[in-house]
Amino acid sequence: MDINMTLIGQSIAMIVFVWFCMKLIWPPILAALEERQKQIEEGLAAADRGQESLVKAAAEADEIVNEARQQATGILDQAHARANDIVAEGKAGGVKEGERQLDAAKLEIEQEANRAREELRGQVSAIAIASAEKILRREIDSKAHDDILGKLAQEL
Secondary structure, three states, X not given: OOOOHHHHHXXXXXXXXXXXXXXXXXXXXHHHHHHHHHHHHHHHHHHHHHHHHHHHXXXXXHHHHHHHHHHHXXXXXXXXXXXXHHHHHHHHHHHHHHHHHHHHHHHHHHHHHHHHHHHHHHHHHHHHHHHHHHHHOOOOOHHHHXXXXXXXXXXX
């Protein structure tokens, strides 16, 4: 093989081209590649952080939902207890009102019975007086008659 000027010229041109590329073309391309690599790494790290945040948020959401369910259950239990208390208070109030009305009715019956007894005593006294008056009209004077009737009324 002969080495001629063409081969030497091409070799020099190739060396100049490689040097030119290494000094002027490769550094911006490598910088762009490194920058892109950093962006990709940051994006992957952000995705990992986002995934972790999502897992934490899901756990917190589950915890909040569980707490809300527990609070709802507690509120329902309190409402049921209050409703039962209200029903019990209503029953107790109804029983007390019934007893009060029963006592009032008994008192009214007793008062009516007393009035009837007094009226009956008055009528019995009047009948007894009328009977005694007819029987004793001729035998006893009016003063003795009044004394006897007063005693009779007191006895009744």
